[in-house]
Each structure stands twice: as C-alpha cells, then as structure tokens.
Amino acid sequence: MTTVSAAPWLDVPADHPFGVATLPYGVFSTAADPVARVGVAIGELILDLAPVVRLLAPRLAPAVAGPSLDALLAAGPRTWAEVRAAVTTWLTDPSFSDQLGAHLVPARDAVLHLPFTVADYVDFYASEQHATNLGRMFRPGQDPLTPNWKHLPIGYHGRAGTVVGSGTGVVRPSGQRREPDGGITFGPSRRLDIEAELGFVVGAPSRLGRPVELTRFAEHVFGVCLVNDWSARDIQAWEYVPLGPFLGKSFATSVSPWVVPLAALDAARVAPPERTVPLLPYLDDSRTPPWGLDVRLEVRLNGHVVSRPVFDGMYWTGAQMLAHLTANGASLRTGDLYASGTISGARPDQRGSLIELSWGGAEPLRLADGTTRTFLEDGDEVVISAVAPGAGGTVIGLGEVRGRILPAGRD
Incomplete structure (x- = not known):
C-alpha cells in the first residue's frame, strides 16, 4: 500500500x-x-x-x-x-x-461519543425498492406503493432523546402486539429488526415560516452519518394505523461517531433515478445540480456480511427530503437529524432490513456459521459501514455504526 x-x-x-x-x-x-x-x-x-x-x-x-x-x-x-x-x-x-x-x-x-446534540429527528421512507418490498408483503395483490409515494417524501417525526451513539447497547423493547389468533398481548418484541440508513446532520438553522429551497440544501446541511433505525416490527404493525410509527421505533436509533462533511462527497454526487411522476415545483430537481449520492453500505450480523445496500438508487434525495420537511414553514435547528429510511437496492443481497432479507420471516437468512435468522436474537451485534468515491480515485469512508441487542429489561 x-x-x-x-x-x-x-x-x-x-x-x-x-x-x-x-x-x-x-x-x-x-x-x-x-x-x-x-x-x-x-x-x-x-x-x-x-x-x-x-x-x-x-x-x-x-x-x-x-x-x-x-x-x-x-x-x-x-x-x-x-x-x-x-x-x-x-x-x-x-x-x-x-x-x-x-x-x-x-x-x-x-x-x-455521540458527536452532536440531537435537536429533532425525522425519518423518511425514500427507497422505492424498500417501500415496494414491504408493500408486496403487507398488501399482496394491490399496488405495493401508496398513491402518494412518488409525489412526496414520506416520513415521520421520531424521538431525539433516544438517538444514541454507536456501540450503545440496545435493550429489546416491549410493547403491545396482536397475536395470530387475534389476542392482544404485551411483552418483548419478537420481530426486532434493523434499518440501514444515511443520516443528514443540520448545521445552520432556518427561520420559522420560511421553507428551505432545494438549492439551499448545502447552506443548512453540514454532513452525513450512518444510522441504524432499530425497529420492532410486531409492535409497529399493531400501532401504526392510522398515525404511523410510535413505540416500535422510538426505543433506540443508533448513529455513527463520525460526521462526513458534504464537501467530502462532491465526487460521489450522482443523478437520482428517473422520476416517473411529475413533481411539484418545490421538489423538482430536474434543473438543479443533482444530490443523489453514490454511497455503498455493508451490513454485518455477528461478523457475517448479510447485505450490501446502495444509496445511489434512492428515489428521493437529501435535498428533496429537506425541502419537504420545511415546506410547511417548519424551522430547522442546529443538530436536527433526518434519515433516509431503509436503503435497499434492486437485488436481494442489497436489502437493508431483516424483514426484507427474510421476507417477513418466511425465508430465514442463513449465516456463514450455519445459524439462521429471521429477526434479531439477544446478543446479536449489527455493524453497518459505508464508503463513497472521492476525487482522483480516493475513497471516502463514513465509518461504522454498531449496536448489540440486550435482553428486555436490562441495560
């Protein structure tokens, strides 16, 4: 070397x-x-x-x-x-x-340590492949994408107080769930999952009532980090109708310790996928420099590589997510974090969550040591890392975000 x-x-x-x-x-x-x-x-x-x-x-x-x-x-x-x-x-x-x-x-x-004070946290749902996979699982025989999906970046407001630094143990959450026989029970999640994501870290704030235009993305976003938005799928499935994710998401979100400045990602900028639905002007980036990013992730479960998601196929860019986040005049604060949602590619080995990799638990994932997983077991460790191309053939590293599952009721 x-x-x-x-x-x-x-x-x-x-x-x-x-x-x-x-x-x-x-x-x-x-x-x-x-x-x-x-x-x-x-x-x-x-x-x-x-x-x-x-x-x-x-x-x-x-x-x-x-x-x-x-x-x-x-x-x-x-x-x-x-x-x-x-x-x-x-x-x-x-x-x-x-x-x-x-x-x-x-x-x-x-x-x-956790590198910044998280002011607010928003999570999006920006991968067409991920949204399509989940739609096929949960709405068989119907259009896998909801009618609004290609018109706006769908997201939800998360819980800033449970965003934790890489390496922090993740206690298995408990909550309500609906059993196959229709009974309602409370207990530790049985379908604990990961979501491999890219996070955007806001630096400069904005004024309340003033939307942030697409072209001002780099004036407000300082850089990116890696995110694992841990998800309790059984809790989520019972609670999310009609208002969306709540306790199935809010127990822990892990972020990487290194924040890579946007300036380091100039050579990684790519055009996003072709949009098949006309966009409203505030989201139309067809005449602006592209903010798609060629970021390649790797997901390891107990040391075994289980997926290599790619960010360059994400339907919505970080600039569009920010424009929509503030379109109603919501203000930005220093330390706001918003994440892309699960990053999944077109191939099965590019899926960024276990619910996709095991197809809802119907197709157990076989690890290199011979063990299988559908969802996470106590003691499992997940490590997500990523790289992007830099100028002159250099490599831009985003480091890694890791977390280990601890039994319910322990810290």
Missing part, C-alpha cells in the same frame, strides 16, 4: 477511507484525558482540533472549542469551509508536523 504523497509524514495509505479527502469530524476522549473534545480522523489517528486551532487559526477557535460539534454546526457554511481548508493544509504540509505532532492521538486509544 502506498502513502498519500501530499502528506508522507502521516504515513496514511492512499486508499484509507479516512484519508485527507475525507476528514470527518467527531467527539472523543482518552483515558489520559477524559474530557470530550472535537477531533478530525486522519488514517488511524485523531487530530485534537481545539488546541491546534487555538495555535494556528485562533479566529476559528470558538467553533471547535466545545465538548461537541454543536458550535461548529451552528457556525454555518463559511466557517465550515474555512476550518476544512485549514485542517487540509495543516495535514498535507510537512512544515506543520511539529505543531500537530503532540495533538495526534491514536484512534485505538480513543473513546468515541
């Missing part, structure tokens, strides 16, 4: 997903210094950002001084660009090696 020619002193492999082209932001601490602080990942190291910025760019220090990314998110696009440009210069110019050396921490020594 070769090293990045522009920064030989860092000895970062050219194909490392956390190379100079990525530079994701996160929050970390160490045993030697347990204070949470902002860091930038570079290879297998983390740059402790605050002391470096105080030394080399003090004007930008307030944006990275806190124990979270909140101040940086709120600072807005101009500051985002200035900080990224400065960090890129420092990490690619060997003349800064002495000043940076004392502030580079081995990633293996770091504890990663």
